[in-house]
Amino acid sequence: MHVSLPHNYPQEEPRLFVRSSALDRQQQKLLNKFLASQISSLDRGELCITSAVQWLQDNITSYIQSAKQHVEPESDMKECVTTFHRMWIYSHHIYRQELRKKIVDYAKRLNLTGFCLSGKPGVICVEGEKEQCEEFWHDIRYPKWKHISCKHTESKEVTGKIDGMRLFHSFEEVMFAAHGDYGLRNDYHMDLGQFFEYLKQHQSEHIFQILFGIEGKS
Known part of the structure; x- marks a missing residue:
């Protein structure tokens, strides 16, 4: 169970999300819907994480059993179609x-690959299943992150595993030689020439112009 607490918790509801390999997507979605409803029914100002854990312990078994009942026999199962997504x-x-x-x-946590370019400007690329990418995008903006936007997305339906679509093998933070004022504001710029080379190494040099509006140069 992933928990995000807003700054004014418990006056504001926490964001809770439960994930389990024992649940199919439909049952997982249903479980989280009813968990959210349970939290909403509690009085504001009441500490509710313990209540959420208790509710989950009391009810998770029925969702797992229901998910197992909906599993098709192996001989009749069709290949799963997944939407691969890159943001x-x-x-x-x-x-x-x-x-x-x-x-x-x-x-x-969401099994996404890509990178985070720290400094100024900041760039994030995530790739993986569309549902996980969208959850990541929602989470990092919560409660509110100013001066951030999703500049470009790429999607493709894939039969079977999506790993062959990935341009990155893991998720990493990258930083390049910077220049500018290293004072208290840390107002310095990343070397975009080095960043362009990094994109080229991952077959993504076309994205430079989308991000910055200028043609990339080494």
Whole structure:
């Protein structure tokens, strides 16, 4: 169970999301819907994480059993079609250590690959299943992140595993030689020439112009 607490919790509801390999997507979606409803029914100001855990322990078995009943016999199962998704996200800057850690942790938790370019400007690429990419995009903007936008997306339906579509083998934070004022504001720019080379190494040099509006140069 992933928990995101807003700054004014418990006056505001927490965001809870449950994921389990024992649940199919439909049952997982239904479980999270009813968990959210359970949290909404509690009085505001009441600490509710313990209540959520207790509710989950009391009810998870029925959802798992229901999911197993809907599994088709292996001989009749069709190949799964998955939507592979890649998002290119631009920010004016990414400096704060806790934010950089949050980005990496979220991406790895959701089995996404790609990178986070820290500094100024800030660029994030995530790739994987569409549902996980959209969850990542929602989570990193919560509660509200100014000066951030999704500049470009790429999607394709894939039969079977999606790993062959990935341009990145893992999710990593990247930084390049910077120039500018290293004062208290950390107002310095990443070397975009080195960033362009990084994109070329991952067959993504075309994205440079989409992100910055200029043609990339080594």
